[in-house]
Amino acid sequence: NAGVMQNPRHLVRRRGQEARLRCSPVKGHSHVYWYRQLPEEGLKFMVYLQKENIIDESGMPKERFSAEFPKEGPSILRIQQVVRGDSAAYFCASSGVPITEAFFGQGTRLTVV
Amino acid sequence: SQQGEEDPQALSIQEGENATMNCSYKTSINNLQWYRQNSGRGLVHLILIRSNEREKHSGRLRVTLDTSKKSSSLLITASRAADTASYFCATDEIMDSSYKLIFGSGTRLLVRP
Numbered sequence: 001n002a003g004v005m006q007n008p009r010h011l012v013r014r015r016g017q018e019a020r021l022r023c024s025p026v027k028g029h030s031h032v033y034w035y036r037q038l039p040e041e042g043l044k045f046m047v048y049l050q051k052e053n054i055i056d057e058s059g060m061p062k063e064r065f066s067a068e069f070p071k072e073g074p075s076i077l078r079i080q081q082v083v084r085g086d087s088a089a090y091f092c093a094s095s096g097v098p099i100t101e102a103f104f105g106q107g108t109r110l111t112v113v
Numbered sequence: 114s115q116q117g118e119e120d121p122q123a124l125s126i127q128e129g130e131n132a133t134m135n136c137s138y139k140t141s142i143n144n145l146q147w148y149r150q151n152s153g154r155g156l157v158h159l160i161l162i163r164s165n166e167r168e169k170h171s172g173r174l175r176v177t178l179d180t181s182k183k184s185s186s187l188l189i190t191a192s193r194a195a196d197t198a199s200y201f202c203a204t205d206e207i208m209d210s211s212y213k214l215i216f217g218s219g220t221r222l223l224v225r226p
Contacts, residue, residue: 035216042219043156043201044216045213045214045216048211091155093214101158101161102214103158104156105155106155
């Protein structure tokens with residue numbers, strides 16, 4: 001299966017810890033998007049990356065959140081000093097060219113206790 | 114910014130009936146996409162309709178787009194219990210060098226067997 005792979009699927013962190021979410025895009029895709037979803041809500045855009053570059057991080061909180069998409073390896077969404085309000089499902093999507101069909105991963109469900 | 118808004122928020126129908134979901138958006142688009150999300154899972158791309166298209170079919174799915182009214186509809190004919198899911202419309206937002214999909218809040222469809 002050459003789809004978008006996210007891991008872990010479930011992540012539990014205590015308040016104040018760091019959460020690292022990984023996303024391997026479809027092979028050959030250079031555009032990666034991260035979204036956040038609260039229960040019973042739609043997906044909220046966080047950040048758009050191309051290889052080694054952050055193109056648009058307008059949806060990502062300025063503090064505690066960071067994202068990268070290195071030349072080699074998966075894209076990483078990093079949340080430092082997590083708080084209860086960070087509990088959500090985080091989805092990664094990739095596309096071969098911008099804004100065509102986006103392929104989504106199964107998401108990482110972060111629970112902060 | 115929230116671009117697409119789906120209507121209704123929830124829909125319950127009997128198996129075999131048709132289901133119609135609507136999406137309204139605010140700004141000009143290049144294309145509009147519909148996605149499906151089963152509970153606890155990632156999003157699956159259903160169909161993409163370009164701004165110069167008025168109607169598109171894919172199996173039991175029919176999508177219409179009215180750019181003058183800034184609205185789209187998704188029709189699922191002869192529904193099945195397996196169609197139970199949340200359905201989201203997504204529009205493209207292109208600003209500077211950034212491309213991103215903006216999702217609505219979704220329609221939760223329940224198909225009763």
